[in-house]
Amino acid sequence: xxxxxxxxxxxxxQIDWNETERRTIVADKTFEENAKAQxxxxxxxxxxxxxxxxxxxxxxxxxxxASLKNKRQEIEKKVQALKTSADTKVKAEIETxxxxxxxxxxxxxxxxxxxxxxxxxx
Numbered sequence: 092x093x094x095x096x097x098x099x100x101x102x103x104x105q106i107d108w109n110e111t112e113r114r115t116i117v118a119d120k121t122f123e124e125n126a127k128a129q130x131x132x133x134x135x136x137x138x139x140x141x142x143x144x145x146x147x148x149x150x151x152x153x154x155x156x157a158s159l160k161n162k163r164q165e166i167e168k169k170v171q172a173l174k175t176s177a178d179t180k181v182k183a184e185i186e187t188x189x190x191x192x193x194x195x196x197x198x199x200x201x202x203x204x205x206x207x208x209x210x211x212x213x
Contacts, residue, residue: 119173122182126170129189133163136196143203155199162192 137159144152166188173181 123170123173126166126173126185126189129193130163130167130170133192133196136200137163140196140199140203143200148203152199152203155195159192159195159199162188162195166192 137156140156140159144156148156166185169181169185169188173185
């Protein structure tokens with residue numbers, strides 16, 4: 092084996108590893124950006140829910156809104172923790188939490204809009 096062939100054989104796995112690492116970093120960044128975008132959207136949705144509920148919501152709805160706010164904060168903390176760890180288990184938990192959270196937000200909005208008077212509906 093020539094010196095050139097040996098050099099190529101030794102450096103080739105390193106190049107592949109660097110490309111894999113780069114792809115992982117890009118995927119992690121994309122995941123984080125997507126999660127942050129969903130959390131930002133949910134923040135505005137919670138404000139909308141609070142406006143719809145103001146003065147006419149039952150205690151159960153008010154408690155649900157408070158629970159949603161807390162859950163959103165928990166998810167934000169997980170996303171922040173993900174910065175220091177590329178743990179795929181944490182990513183899966185965040186994806187599951189976001190899906191459940193968004194479903195719950197949608198249910199509360201639907202419930203509140205169903206109880207709104209015609210002039211209050213958008």
